Amino acid sequence: MDTSLINVDSVNAILKVDVKKADYQGKVDEAIKTFRKKANVPGFRPGTVPVGMVKKMHGKSILAEEVNKLVGEGIYNYIQENKLNILGEPLPNEEKQQPVDFSKEEDFEFFFDIALAPEVKLALSKKDKITYYKIAVGQDLVDKQIASYKANYGKYETVEEGAKPTDLLKGEVVELEGGKPKDGGIRVEGAVLMPSYMKDEEEQAKFADVKKGATIVFNPGKAYEGNETEIASFLHIEKDAVESIAAEFSFTVNEITRYKEADLDQALFDKVFGEGTVTTEADFIAKVKETLQTQLAPDSDYKFLLDARVLLEEKAGNLEFPDAFLKRWLMATGADRTAESLEADYPKIIEDLKFHLIKEQLVKENDLKIEEADVRAVALQAARVQFAQYGMMGMPDDVLANYANEMLKNKETSRNLVDKAMEEKIVACLKSILGVEEKEMSLDEFKKFFEGEANAE
Helix, strand or coil: CEEEEEECCCCEEEEEEEECHHHHHHHHHHHHHHHHHHCCCCCCCCCCCCHHHHHHHHHHHHHHHHHHHHHHHHHHHHHHHCCCCEEEEEEECCCCCCCCCCCCCCCEEEEEEEEECCCCCCCCCCCCEEEEEEECCCHHHHHHHHHHHHHHCCEEEECCCCCCCCCEEEEEEEEEECCEECCCCCEEEEEEECHHHCCCHHHHHCCCCCCCCCEEEECHHHHCCCCHHHHHHHHCCCHHHHHHCCCCEEEEEEEEEEEECCCCCHHHHHHHHCCCCCCCHHHHHHHHHHHHHHHHHHHHHHHHHHHHHHHHHHHHCCCCCCHHHHHHHHHHHCCCCCHHHHHHHHHHHHHHHHHHHHHHHHHHHCCCCCCHHHHHHHHHHHHHHHHHCCCCCCCCHHHHHHHHHHHHHCHHHHHHHHHHHHHHHHHHHHHHHCEEEEEEECHHHHHHHHHHHHHHC
């Protein structure tokens, strides 16, 4: 079998594959033998069907399958051995390719169109200036984060003073009729309510400054504005029973609990960062600042990569793409794509493809490689961020490792982590090559870069 390349222009070429009988005959004979062993033909036991009958009945389809396999392997090997950087996948040539008759021909010619990626030249140096926007972690951010930790790790404590709207009131609720407990009516011991959750201000005001032992008469239906889910949950009844409840209920307060923020002490330090990691308030504040800097760094890197993309695309200049081939390939592979949608999407597709080729060139020129350890490090960091979103800092290493392992088992997630690891390598590479000027700014200033995106969404 002979595979050769016919250049059409700088980004289009034709692969010609010549297949001779000697290339496929052995494989066809083996395929027929294999098929004969399991062929189910009336009048013959499996494995006893005459070879001639198998060839007559299935020889053409077996030949076509084996030749197609050979052609596919030939194309793949040629592309790999000659290091062709192609776009999309080979498509049958619509002009040179003649109809193939597997029942009459012994030698075959196949022609495939391929798209060659345009050459990317960057020539980057320190003369190429770019700004890296570092988000300053000021005291205001540190204070907000500490306040968040104190709120997350607080607890409810019993109080004897008058209740506030955000206190939890526990007690007995009783359905009334004529100002007295209704016979067979609703009675819930251990009922819980928070006045601030009540929608009706007049009903909520009845619970202002109440103390343990007080009994309040109120209307749950009015308090929760007829919300069946809330009322049913409070009274421990089914939602369809809400309509028939009385207008008046009594609530006797047995306990008032108030949420108290955690103190800024060793117990909080250990809960946030792990036992013994920090032991003083000053160290805790420093650790909070360090954590915020780590959390905000990816945002700065993201902005840096966006700006670098603009610079890199300018350096690369106008790249020629095999538009006709790409549109044909995109139509062939996009099940839901129409000619109209392709025309609308094509400029963005080419824009993204250009940046993809630029990144490929950066990887090639700088010999960037992704090791298993790189992907695992990204997975561990993703796990830390995930836990941090729920206020769970300082998670044990084994917990993080197990979570990361689960992420890596998912093919799509694993692929995204590999992409993220390579993106980090590219960012680090660009920082070392380009003339980077660092500029520090507040988080609010930084957010203004993306206000347009937020409004567009």
